[in-house]
Amino acid sequence: MAYLFLALPAIIFVITFHEFAHAITAVWMGDKTPEYMNRTNLNPVNHFDPVGFLAIVITLLTGKGIGWGKPVVINPLNFRNRAVGEFWVAFAGPLSNILLTIISIIIYYFLQHLPVPQAILLFILTLADTSLFLAVFNLLPIPPLDGFTVLQYILPQRLSLKLDKIKPFSIFIFMLFIFTPLKVFLIVPYRLLKFLLIDSIIGGG
Secondary structure, three states: OHHHHHHHHHHHHHHHHHHHHHHHHHOOOOOHHHOOOOOOOOHHHHHHHHHHHHHHHHHHHOOOOOOOOOOOOHHHHOOOOOHHHHHHHHHHHHHHHHHHHHHHHHHHHHEEEEEHHHHHHHHHHHHHHHHHHHHHHHOOOOOOOHHHHHHHHOOHHHHHHHHHHHHHHHHHHHHHHHHHHHHHHHHHHHHHHHHHHHHHHHOOO
């Protein structure tokens, strides 16, 4: 239960930061739609999705919290370069979470030997871990996750168009990744990055 009180606010902030990154990147790419819809800020209320929040609470009770925020609405036609804009808007979410992980660990590294309450240190670690997990999770090449959009813009156009055909089956593919041995493609990258970005630095502190 103590973990729930640390993890829940951490997840809310991480998802808020993730959606904010999508929104602000879209504005940078030339589309002001997220700005008009009040998404270019870090107010969790503006990024709140009730179903996604419920999913967070339920999955927190059984393991890692998995949920989502309100999707950021964009109009790619407003981008100065549509292909470049859509790629960076999609990639901005996971990238922001990796950066948040690094920043959190740097803060932890400098605070751990100071007279800082243990609860604060644990929250920072939880924030780093949660943000990293969300980054890896969102990079899975499954629609509608960011990784799928990123993959489509990396692949040749012919292959990218073929990938569109799997979108109607996204929920089934998603469940395969989460509830079958295919989840190794989530767990292994997450654990490797956790060791490199979190465990090795804490251990060296």
